[in-house]
C-alpha cells in the first residue's frame with residue numbers, strides 16, 4: 001500500500017498552485033479542484049516584490065515567469081484638464097519590484113504542476129475531520145456527480161470568498177472586513193494618446209482615481225479605484241454606467257474619456273468590492289487556508305501575489321521538514337506568516353490613501369508628498385526611510 005500522503009488544494013490561483021507545487025516538492029500526492037470550467041488567463045498588473053520573487057525561485061518557477069517591467073518608464077500625475085507632472089509610479093519603489101500580469105505568474109506555476117491532478121468545474125460541499133484525515137465531498141458543476149475522498153490535508157486557496165473557509169471556519173461576515181471601496185481592472189487596447197506605451201499615469205481625485213500601469217511588451221492595464229459606502233448599489237446595472245456615474249458629472253477630459261471608451265469595448269474585466277480577511281487562525285484540524293482566503297490584504301498592499309507564493313512554498317518546506325508531525329508544521333507555518341500578513345494588512349490601509357485619497361485633505365497632502373518624492377530619480381540611492389518602508393516587502397521566507 002502507498003504511504004504517500006495526499007493533499008487536496010481548493011483553487012487554481014497563485015496561492016493554490018504555489019501550495020500544490022510546495023507539497024509536491026515535499027513528496028505529497030496532490031489534487032487541485034477548481035470551480036471554473038477552465039484555467040483563467042490574462043488578468044491585471046501585479047508588482048512582484050522580493051518576498052514573491054524568492055518564493056518563485058524556491059518553487060522552481062522563476063525562469064518561467066514572463067517579466068514585463070518596462071526598461072525605461074516614467075509615471076505622470078495627470079488631471080482631467082490634461083495637466084501633467086512627474087510622479088513616482090508603482091514600479092519606482094525601491095527593492096526593484098517586477099511588473100507582470102497575474103496570468104504570467106499563474107502560467108508559470110501551471111507549467112510546473114508536474115503530476116498534480118487538476119479537476120475543473122469542481123467545488124467542495126463538505127469537509128469533515130475523521131480519524132487520521134479529512135473526508136471531503138466534492139461536486140462536479142456540470143454533471144452534479146458527487147465524490148467523497150479522504151485526504152491528509154485540505155488547503156483552502158479559493159480566494160476572498162472562500163468556500164473552504166465557510167465550510168470549516170464559519171460565515172464570511174465573521175472574517176471579511178469591507179474597506180468601502182470598489183475596483184475595476186482591465187487591459188487597454190492601446191495606450192492613452194500622447195503618452196509613450198511604457199509610461200504610467202495616475203489621475204487621483206478625492207475618493208476616486210484611475211491608474212494606468214505600463215508593460216514592456218503588451219498594452220497597459222487600467223485600474224479604476226473609488227470609495228463608496230453603498231457597495232450593493234455598485235452591482236446594480238451595467239459596470240460601464242456605474243463607472244461613468246462615479247467619474248462624473250464633471251467633463252471626463254481626454255484621458256478618462258479614452259480609458260472609459262476602451263472599457264466599453266473590453267471583453268474581460270475585474271469589477272469587485274475591496275475587503276480584507278482577518279482571522280485569529282488559518283488552520284483547523286486537517287484544513288489550512290492560504291492566500292486571499294486566509295489573509296487577503298487587498299490590491300492596495302501590493303503584496304497579495306507575493307505572499308501567496310511565499311505561503312505555498314513555505315507550507316511545502318515545513319511539511320517536508322516536520323515529516324509525520326503535521327500539527328507542528330502547520331503551527332510553525334502560521335506563526336511565521338501571520339505577523340507578516342498583519343503588518344501588510346495595516347500598511348494596506350495607509351497605501352489605499354496613496355491609491356485613492358479618502359477626501360480633499362488627503363488628496364492635497366498626497367499631492368505635496370508626491371512632488372517631494374518625484375524629485376528623487378529611480379537611479380538615486382533610496383533614502384533610509386524608503387528602505388525601511390520597503391524592507392518588509394522583500395522578506396525571504398527561507399525556512
Ligand SMILES: Cc1cc2nc3c(=O)[nH]c(=O)nc-3n(C[C@H](O)[C@H](O)[C@H](O)COP(=O)(O)OP(=O)(O)OC[C@H]3O[C@@H](n4cnc5c(N)ncnc54)[C@H](O)[C@@H]3O)c2cc1C
Pocket residue numbers: 010011012013014015016033034035036044045046047048049102122123124157158159160161162163164183185223270290291292293298299301302303304305306307308
Ligand atoms: C487589481 C488588482 C491588483 C493587484 N495588484 C497586486 C500587486 O501589485 N502585487 C501583488 O502581490 N498582489 C496584487 N494583487 C493581489 C493578488 O492578485 C491576489 O492577492 C492573488 O492573486 C490572490 O491569489 P489567490 O490564489 O489567493 O486567490 P484567487 O486569485 O482569488 O484564486 C482563487 C481560485 O479559487 C477558485 N475558487 C473559488 N471558489 C472556489 C470553490 N468553491 N471551489 C473551487 N475553486 C474555487 C477561483 O476560481 C480561483 O481560481 C492585486 C489584486 C487586484 C484585484
